[in-house]
Amino acid sequence: MEKDNFLGRWLADDISEEEKKEFENSKDYLAYKDILKGVEKFERPVFDIEKGLENQKTYNKTYEKASESKVIKPRFWLYTAAAVVVVLFGLRTVFFNTIEVSTEMAETKIWTLPENSVVTLNADSYIKYDKKAFAKNRTLELNGEAFFDVEKGSSFTVKTKNGDITVLGTEFNVYSRDEHIEVHCFEGKVQVSNSKETVILTPGKAIKSNAEGTLDSNEVKGSKPSWMQGKSTFNKVTLQQLIKELERQYDINITTNDIDVNRLFSGFFVHNDLDKALKTCFEPMNISYVFNNQKNISLKNK
Known part of the structure; x- marks a missing residue:
């Protein structure tokens, strides 16, 4: 039995009857079946973001690292099985050191960094950092939107394609999508730099990029x-x-048809009632909407 790729072939049902019988009679098979049963029971967690963030901060302050216990080297296939479980929750380890944490549409997630700073990711966003180097340089990449509660210490940098944000210890929110960047400072001081300028933000201040990139x-x-x-x-x-x-x-698709998508909007929408959100956004702009199905909506001018 070839150990290097056997598990993948077994999962794809690409093994011979002889190999299948041999594997099903082994101790490895019984253990792996238990792991698969556990994975099937996993459900995506629903977070109360405010409560989750406070609980995470409290845990970080009281946590004490347990003494190292004896390490037992698992079989090769157990590494693969563990990787399958981890990927299901949006965390991927690339080349051993690079960590990516992501959210899907209509999902948020709270993540604690190696030095106990806490990141709360908005929907359809991700962060990436080098786990091994993070303790020294405290630098990560962001695409999307996230709120950062940063532990005091050396400089902490969030890199985006639209500019870099650097702080020491503070609370701030970063939105970086397409060509737009927006940063809100809630505590401490935040430095925002792009290709054209550098701005220092204090609590209660924010910046937003314009069409000229300033x-x-x-x-x-x-x-x-x-x-x-x-x-x-x-x-x-x-x-x-x-x-x-x-x-x-809301994890939906909206077809704009002949709507002028460059019109400007100021206001808000809630995250727990789609119909109310659509009315709040489009009725003031004299735009009607039609549900083609549960996930697809079409707009038109009234």
């Missing part, structure tokens, strides 16, 4: 970003940006 200043309201409290708020964004966020939060 950073416009704004004010922040509240102690946390609105999406962590169950709604998305907007200040003079295009209808196209609004629609993309609706699709993200």
Whole structure:
């Protein structure tokens, strides 16, 4: 029996009857069947984001690392089985050191970094960092939107394709999608740099990129970003940006037809009632909507 690729062939039902019988009579088979049964029971968790973030911060402060116990080297196929379980929850280890944490449409996730900073990811977002190097450089990449509660210490940098954000220890929110970047500072100081300028934010201040790529200043309201409290708020964004966020939060597809997607919108929508969210967004703009099915919606001018 070839050990290197046997498990993959067995999962794909690509083994001979003789190999199958030999494997099903082995101790490895019984153990692996138990793992598969456990995986089948997994369900995606539903988070109360505010409560989850507070619980995570409390745990981080009280956690004490247990003394190292004797390490038992598992069989090769157990490494593969464990990898299958981990991937189901959006965490992938690439080349042993690179960690990626991601969310799907209509999903949020709380993640603790190696030095106990906490990241809360909004829907359809991901972060990536080098686990081995993170303790020294505290640098990660972000695509999408996330709220950061950073432990005090050396500089902490969030890299995005639209600019870099650097802090020491603070709470801030970063939105970076397409060509847009928006950063809100809730605590401490935040430095935002792109190819054109560098801005320092203090609590209650925010920046937002404009069409020219420069950073416009704004004010922040509240102690946390609105999406962590169950709604998305907007200040003079295009209808196209609004629609993309609706699709993200509700895992739907919206067809715009002849709608002018460059019109500007200011307002909000809730995350727990799709019909109410659609009315809040489109009725003030004199746009009607039709459900083609549960996941597909068409817009048209009234």
